[in-house]
Amino acid sequence: MTQTPTSHNGAPGEARAQFTVPAKHPMVTILGSGDSLLRVIERSFPQADIHVRGNQVSAVGDAAEVALIQRLFDEMMLVLRTGQPMTEDAVERSIAMLRASENGSEAGEETPAEVLTQNILSNRGRTIRPKTLNQKRYVDAIDKHTIVFGIGPAGTGKTYLAMAKAVQALQSKQVTRIILTRPAVEAGERLGFLPGTLYEKIDPYLRPLYDALHDMLDPDSIPKLMASGTIEVAPLAYMRGRTLNDAFIILDEAQNTNPEQMKMFLTRLGFDSKIVITGDVTQVDLPNGTKSGLRQVRDILEGVQDVHFSTLTSQDVVRHKLVGRIVDAYEQYDLRNEGRDDSRGEHRRGRNGK
Structure with missing residues (x-):
């Protein structure tokens, strides 16, 4: 121009x-x-x-x-x-x-054109790209680091972009398989007690991952890739005891892991593999009193070489604009309630003379 x-x-x-x-x-x-x-x-x-x-x-x-x-x-x-x-x-x-x-609130050399034209994957005439600066930095971090945590609210593209990078890595032969996993928290990870075949048991928990795969690959090829083990979709409990080499591994909904499960998963890392862990620390569905492994892991691994934490916010929501406003409203509500809970605790301690 x-x-x-x-x-x-x-x-x-x-x-x-x-x-x-x-x-x-x-x-x-x-x-x-x-x-x-x-x-x-x-x-x-x-x-x-x-x-x-x-x-x-x-x-x-x-x-x-x-x-x-x-x-x-x-x-x-x-x-x-x-x-x-x-x-x-x-x-x-x-x-x-x-x-x-x-x-000066987002210092960096990236320009809007660099963010909006970074192609990750193309399939059936549709190209997957980051849409925000934080998304681009998240995608770049996946390229640069062996373990990346993508933490942020629903709708920010954490899992979708990670899966696009996984498919890209598979197609470019950087890895030989993709492993997708989630904690089946609603079943308490005790899938053996549920009726039906293994597929019928895990399908409801892993359906969002299948849906994303269908956006990125020829739907007819997915059953073949799964049958050959090139793509594996399984609940987190099935990762125990394994070493995952030459794989791109994604743990979704990681806020619903406990600390022991998080440690177990991270130590599955094998040679020539990459791990991306996604979750929203404001949406923990664990039973009362159970600590979230995702909330704890940042305190443990922040600063460890080749581990990166990417944070996405309501500004990175790429669903309906109203979703971003809803996320903001809930965050403000939680902040107000935290203040009330703290003051109530102080009041109770004062009444008890403690």
Whole structure:
């Protein structure tokens, strides 16, 4: 995109910038169908006026806003040059990343274009990519470290991205098998006491992992890969006593492990293997009084070489926007209740003279 700074004789603190969109890029790719992308930009920068004439886009208004708009259009063009279309969600996330970078709250060299164009896996015309800065850093950590913990609320892509990296590793022959596991906490891991075959017992607990596999692989190939042992989906209890070599291993819903199970799983690591552990420490379903292995493990392994902890937040939720708001609301509720519980405990101790 050609940028043409122009003089502006408006109020102090105002600026003007003009951008020329190359003729090979239709304006609809920048503005969106029915100007949908332009409306997102206008809503996000209320202190600037944006005008479009032909293939010229101009912005005038608050100098800081105009500078961000200029950076935004640069990033959008970089994405479009890769052949990837811009969506309203991608524009909103790009703006959020630029604002965070401007405020210094997310220091780093990654740009929105680098985040949005990092391809992990393509299947049936659909490409899986990180959509947020934290997701990109999580994916990069999986490349760099042997054991990675992805911790964050529901909808942040923790398990989905880990599984995409696992399939990528299998297809590029970095590993020879994928092992997916979850604690079957609702059955207390005592699957032998449940009626039915092994498949019937474990299927309800592992169904979300199967669903993700179907997004990433030809559905007809999955039964063959499972029959050959190339892909194994099993409850955590079935990991005991094994050494897992040359494998990409994912433990999902790790907040529902106890400390002993977490240690058992981590020590299954064999040669030329990689482990990704995902979970949400705010969604523990263990019986009362049982400590979560995921909550404890960070205190034990933080700082250990080749182990990395990635934290995702409500800002990384990639489901319906309302999911992010719900996560935030629950976090605020929990914080308020923690304060009340602490004050009640102090009150009880005061009444008992302790």
